[in-house]
Amino acid sequence: MIKRKPFIIPTIMVFLILAAAPAMASQQQTSRVNMATEVVKEIMKIPETGIPPALLSDAQGIAVIPRVIKAGLVVGGEYGKGVLSVRESDGTWSAPVFVTLAGGSVGYQIGAEATDFVIVFKNRKGIDEISKGKFTLGVGASVAAGPVGRNVKAATDVKLDAEIYSYSRSRGLFAGISLEGASLQIDHDSDSEFYGRKSISPADILAGKGITPPDAAVGFTKTLDRYASVANK
Secondary structure (H helix, E strand, O other): OOOOHHHHHHHHHHHHHHHHHHHHHHHHHHHHHHHHHHHHHHHHOOHHHOOOHHHHHHOOEEEEEEEEOHHHOEOOOEEEEEEEEEEOOOOOEOOOEEEEEEEOOHHHHOOOOOEEEEEEEOOOHHHHHHHOOEEEOOOOOOEEEOOOOOOOOOOOOOOOOOOEEEEEEEOOEEEEOOOOOEEEEEOHHHHHHHHOOOOOOHHHHHHOOOOOOOHHHHHHHHHHHHHOOHHHO
16 A cells, blocks of 8 residues: 555646546637727727727627737747637627638737737628638638728718728727638637536527526626627717
8 A cells, every 4th residue: 555655646646637627618708708898998998099889789700819929939930829709690799709810911910919809890700700610701701901981981981891901909009900811710628617618609609509608608698798789870
C-alpha cells in the first residue's frame, strides 16, 4: 500500500482537471458573450457615431466579434471568435451561436491593439449559409462598409442597398469598414461547451430548441432587443 500512495494523488488530480475542463471552457464562452454585449452597449452609447437605428431595425442578424488582436493570431489564419444572433418572427432576438471570423482583408484591419467587428445582416441569405457551416462575405450576398450616425435613414440619406454591412472599432474609433472576402464559420465546439450539449446544431440554438440560454446569452439578446428593436424605426 505504501508503494501505491505516490500514484493516488496524481490520479485524483487528473480526474479533477478533467472534471473542471468543461466548466473552464464554458467560462471562456461566457466571457466572449459578455464582451460582445459590452461592444454593442459601448458603440450605441453615442448614437451620433453608432450604427443607424434605421439599419438596426431592419436587421435580420447581427454578429459581434470582440477584441481581435493581430499579435494573438493562431496558426491556420483564425482571426477571432464571436457570436451571431438572428431576429425571430416576433421581432425579438435568438440565443447566440458562436462563430469565427477569418481570411479576406481582416488581417489588414487589425493591429497590436484590440479591434471589435460588428456585422449586420439585412436578410437571411448569408445567415442561412453560415448555419450550414461557412459563409464568405461578398460571395452570394453583397457586403459594404456600414454607415454611421442616428440621422442616417434608409429611405433618404443613404442607399442601404447592400445585404450585409460591416464595422470595426479600434482605439475608440468606430467606423464602417469592408470585410469582403472574409469568412464566417460556425464554432461548433464553443456552442457545445456553452450550451452543455454535444453535437448541438446551430438551427436548434437559433430556434431555441432543447436549450436553456445561460444568463450571458440572455444579456446579449436583451441588449440587441434594446438597440435593434423594430420599434426604433
